[in-house]
Amino acid sequence: MPENKLLRMDNVGIVVESLDNAIAFFTEIGLTLQGRATIEGEWAGRVTGLGDQKVEIAMMVTPDGHSRLELSRFVNPAVIADHRTAPVNALGYLRVMFTVQDLDELVARLLKHGAQLVGEIVQYENTYRLCYIRSNEGILIGLAQQL
Template identity: 75%
Template sequence: MALKRMDNVGIVVEDLDATIAFFRELGLELEGRATVEGEWAGRVTGLGNQQVEIAMMRTPDGHSRLELSRFLTPPVIADHRNTPVNALGYLRVMFAVEDLDETLDRLRGLGAQLVGDVVQYQNTYRLCYIRGPEGLLLGLAEELG
C-alpha cells in the first residue's frame, strides 16, 4: 500500500486567535474551527479525556495544511518554542513566498522576528528563518529567476 499524501502539520499554541491572524497574513486560509473532545480523541493522542480547540489552515494551492491546536484539558506540560534550531526533533515549517521582503514587512507587523539573516543560496533561493507567534520557528523561501 502506497502513501497517499502528508495531510497536515500540527502545532500547539496558547493564543489560537492571534496565531490564526498571523497565518492568514502569511497567506493561509482558515478552513474551519472546532472543539475536539472526549474519550475517543484521547485514545488517539494517548492523553485520555481531552478538550482541544483546533483550527485548520490551508495553503492557497490547497495541498498543505496546518492544524493549530489549543489544549484546554489536559494542560500543556512542556514548552519547546524557544529551543535553538539545532535541537533534536521537528525543526520548522517552510513556506514558499513570492516576495520575501514584502512578506517579512507584513509579518513583522504581527511580531515576527528574523532569526539570523536573509541569505541567498546560489541563484536559486532567498531564504530566512523567523520566529512567529509564540516563538514558532518558520522558514520562508523566495525562488529566484
C-alpha cells in the first residue's frame, strides 16, 4: 500500500472564451460562483509550462460543496487549439456529468441560454434519464436524472 494517499479531487479545469457566459451557464445548472481572480506572472507559467501568462479564472462549486469547476480565460498567451467540437469518442477530456432533479426543466432553461442538445434525452432502464448538451461556449456537459 502506498504511503502517499490521495486526499481528494479539487477541481476540473475548463478553458473558455467568455468567463461571463460560462459563469452564467453553470450558474443556471446550479453551481455557485466561489470567486474570481486574475493569475499572472512567470511563477504561474512555471506550473503550466506556458512561460509568462495572464489568466482570468472563476471557481464554481456544486451545491454539496464537494466538486468544483475552474473556468479559465487566457489573456496571454493566446489560445492555440479548440477541441470543443470534437465528437464524444475523441481522445482526451470529454465532458463533465451533473446529476439534476428535473432534466426536462433544466434542458428547457439551458436551451434558452444558447445551449444545444447533442443527441436526444434517453432513458436507461428504470435508473436514469440522460442527455449530452453543449453550452453557449461549446462545452460538452452530461446531465442525468435519477429515476
